Amino acid sequence: MTSPLFQGVTPPLAALGVIRAEGADAAAFLHGQLTQDVLLLKDDTARLAALCSPKGRMLASFVAWRQAPEQFLLVCARDLLAPTLKRLSMFVLRAKVKLSDATADFDVRGLAGAAIAAAGADPAAAPGQRLTPAEGLSVVALHGCEGVPRALWLAPAGTPAPAGTALSPETWAWSEVMSGVVAISAPVVDAFVPQMLNYESVGGVNFKKGCYPGQEVVARSQFRGTLKRRGYVMTAEAPLAAGQEVFGADPEQPVGTVAAAAPAPGGGWAAFVSLQTAALEAGGLRAGEAPLTIQPLPYPLLEDI
Incomplete structure (x- = not known):
């Protein structure tokens, strides 16, 4: 609520x-x-x-x-x-x-x-x-x-x-x-292609315009194969920070990165995490010692452009 x-x-x-x-x-x-x-x-x-x-x-x-x-x-x-x-x-x-x-x-x-x-x-x-x-x-x-x-x-x-x-x-x-729409800040510079933060689903990428730096990579991520990372809203009881790594079943292998985080008004923390889609079903997600709970995305992810 x-x-x-x-x-x-x-x-x-x-x-x-x-x-x-x-x-x-x-x-x-x-x-x-x-x-x-x-x-x-x-x-x-x-x-x-x-x-x-x-x-x-x-x-x-x-x-x-x-x-x-x-x-x-x-x-x-x-x-x-x-x-x-x-x-x-x-x-x-x-x-x-x-x-x-x-x-x-x-x-x-x-x-x-x-x-x-x-x-x-x-x-x-x-x-x-x-x-x-x-x-x-x-x-x-x-x-x-x-x-x-x-x-x-x-x-x-x-x-x-x-x-x-x-x-x-x-x-x-x-x-x-x-x-579910977060800005790039200093801790996560150069960490994500736009689709890793769902930018194509919230109107942040135009695939019909001309060239710009990185355009070929962004277009290839969209049209040549399944996107392997997406952004998800998550909550936790312990503090979280942008740039923090997220782990799943394997404590040695990160499966995601916190793109943005903030304390919740009623207690606890919220984070927007760029996560490997394969790790979503496996569950057991943690950032440091904090277990993460996935929340519903407030908008649909585009399957096609």
């Missing part, structure tokens, strides 16, 4: 940063670097996207949208913003695009439940819908948590928060894990 504390508005989320890409070639540049079709991104839409290595491993992930005709915002993990900005800047070359750290220019908050309507947005909006209740304000619908709608709120720094009870960043982090 969802905690009754899971309602309201967070303070500005220190764990998140914002990259700004602006210029005549901003859309084309991002389109050539990310797993998402940025060229077709509409003003009322936000999309999950990943930046991959040439081997198809995720180096960062974003919630991205078109802020203005020639300007895009990419919300990502703050601990990866600097290296991500540096890597993207290596490929600008002659493109007419300027990349910058815009974190100080914006407040990014999490909204849950009735706070979404209080912000002037629709709690029933589908994940990825971007609403603009006021000038400079974006409310992006996210995947919900156990039946409670969630959204990302971004506004110029210092904008008054929408009405609502206070929601702690720790509870928001738990809701991110329980939603």
